[in-house]
Amino acid sequence: MIVCIAEKPSVARDIAKVLGATQSHEGYMEGNGYQVTWTYGHLCTLKEPHDYRPEWKPWAVSRLPIIPDRFGIKLIENSGYQRQFGVIEKLMQAADGIVNCGDAGQEGELIQRWVMQKARVSCPVQRLWISSLTEESIRDGFAHLRPQDDFQSLYEAGLCRAIGDWLLGINATRLYTIKYRHSQGQVISIGRVQTPTLALIVNRQLEIDNFKPEPYWVLATRYRDTLFTATQGKIRNEEEAKKALSSIEGKTFTVTDINQKKGSEAPPRLFDLTSLQVECNKKYGFSADDTLKHIQSLYEKKLTTYPRVDTTYLSDDIYSKCPGILQGIKPYEHLVQPLMGSKLKKSKKVFDSSKVTDHHAIIPTGVDPRNASVTLDEKKVYHLVAQRFIAVFYPDCLFATTTVMGEVRPDGTEENAITFKVNGKVILQNGWRDVYGSQGATNEEKGEDEEEQGVLPTFVKGEHGSHQPTLTAKQTTPPEPYTEATLLRAMETAGKTIDDPELRDALKANGIGRPSTRAAIIETLFHRNYIRKQRKRLIPTTEGIRLIGLIHDDLLKSAELTGRWEKKLRDIESHTYDSHQFMAEMKAMVSQLVSTVISER
16 A cells, blocks of 8 residues: 655645545545555654653753754644644555655755654655646645655755754754843744844844934936936035036026837736735735745635745746646736747746756646636736736837937036936836736836936927926935835845846855745744734834844854855755754854853843
8 A cells, every 4th residue: 555645634635636535534545555644844843852862851941052952853842743643654654665755955955854754764765846736736746756865955955944943943042032132031032043033123123223324415407398418427525516507597408319219128028926925915015925825825725836845946847738727817818819829938037947946936826717616816916927927928028219318508618518318218118017907017126316218209309498497405314114026026036126037046145034935034023023023014013123133143143154154954955065064063163152141140
C-alpha cells in the first residue's frame, strides 16, 4: 500500500479523488492501492528547553546560553493533532512506500519530514512536486514523482531556519526580558526577522519625529497657458528667490529647444507573492496576511497556481499551455479574444527558465472561476492575477514624450539666462493598457517639483512672447510612515528603497524573511503590541520604540545583516553553503550575544 500525506484535508481529498481512493476512514481515504492522509499544517515542533534539561525551564541569566547538543522534535500538545498523528503513524508503519504531498516549498518540506521522522518511517519516500491543484497537474505530478533525496537541501535549509529562529528567539527573549523588563510577567520578545522589521518601522518613525522642515522656493512661469518650471530646482534662500523672480518679470520668454521622443512601456510583470500583497494593500487596503489567505484559498480551489513564490517569471515550458489557460478564464473572454487567432507574444521579461527555481509566478490555472465558490475579496485578488496574466500577451504601450526648453534673459545676455522646462506626454497606442482601462498610469521618474502635462501646444523653436512668472514657497517634507505595501518592499530589499524591478530582483536574495513568512511577521508585531495601524500607516507603539532602544547589537536589528543571514539559508537550499557551518555560526553568535548583553551597563 502506498501512503500519500498532504498538508491539509482539502488537498488530500483532491489527491484522493484523482488517485481513486474513494473510501473514507477516520483520518484518511483509501482505494486503488493508495491511502491518502493529511496533517493540519505543523503537527510537530522543536522541543522546548525543559524537554532537554529540567534546569532550563526557569528563566535565569546564569543558565544562558541555552544550546542543546542535539535538537529534537515533539508533537504539538493538541488532542486533535495527536489523534491524527496516531492515524498517520499506523499507516506509515505498514506502508510499502510513501509519497510526500506537502506544499511544494521549504516549509511544506519541513512539516512532512518531521512527521515522517516522528513516525519512524523506514520505507522508500517519493516527492510530489506540483504548482497547482488541478486534476491535470496532480496526474502529471504523480507520473513524474521524484526521489525524496532530491529535496534534501530544501529540508536542511528549512531545518536551519527553524533551529536558528529557536536559538535566537529563546536566548535573546529570555536575556532581554530578565535584564530589562519593568513588570513581572512582561516578556520582551526578540526574533531573527521580527526585530529588524520592527527596527525599520521604529527608525522611520524617529526620522519623522526628528525631521526639521526646511523652506525652499520654486520658480516657474506660464507661457501660452503652459507651466514651465525653472531647471535650477529648489532655491533655498528667499532673498535669492525673490531676486530671480523680479529679474524675469516683464522680460521676454523664448522657446530654445523642442525634443520629441517616442518610447514604449512593457506590461506590468507577473505577480510573485510580495508584489501581489503590495498591490492588494495599495488597491484594496488588504493586509499582507489577508492577501496570503485569499490567494492560498484560490490555489486550493484550483483557480490559481502555487502562491508562496518569489519570482515574477514563467518557465519556458509553460508557454505552450498559455492559450488553453487564457481560453479557460471565461469572465475575461472580451480581453482574451483579441489575442486569439495569432501566435501569443513570448517576452523574455515573462518567460525565462533561468529565473525560475521551484515555482513560477502566480497565474490563473485556466479553471473557470464561475464554477467555484469564491468570496468577494477572493474575486478581487483573482481579478488582479488574471489581469496581469492577460496583459503580458498584449503589445507594449507606445507613447511620445515632448520636452520643451525655454529661457528668459534678465540682462539680455545668454550667460545669465534662467532656463525653464516642461514635459508633455501622449499615448499613441494603448497596448496592454486596454486590459486595465483608465488604470495604470505610467510612473516616469521626475523631480518632486516637476509637472508632467498631457498634450502640449505646438511650439516653434525661437518663438517668444510675454509670460507670467510665479514663485511658490514650499517646505521639505519628512519621509512617509511605512504602510504594509512599502514595508513588504523594504523587507524584500533589506531596507533599501528600490523602485526598479530588475534591481529589486537582484536584492531579493538578501531580503529579510521569505515571501511566505513576511505576513506572519507583521501580524506578530501587531499581536505583541509593538506596532499599531493608523489608517494604512504602521506606527510603532511606545513598547516597540523602547525595545529597539534597548538593543545595541546590530545583529539583532539590522535589516542588512539579517538579509545576509537569509542569503546563507537560500545558499544552503541551492547547495552552495554548508548547513553545519551555518549552525556553528549561529551557536557562536548566540553565545557572543549573551556575553555582550550581560556585560552591558
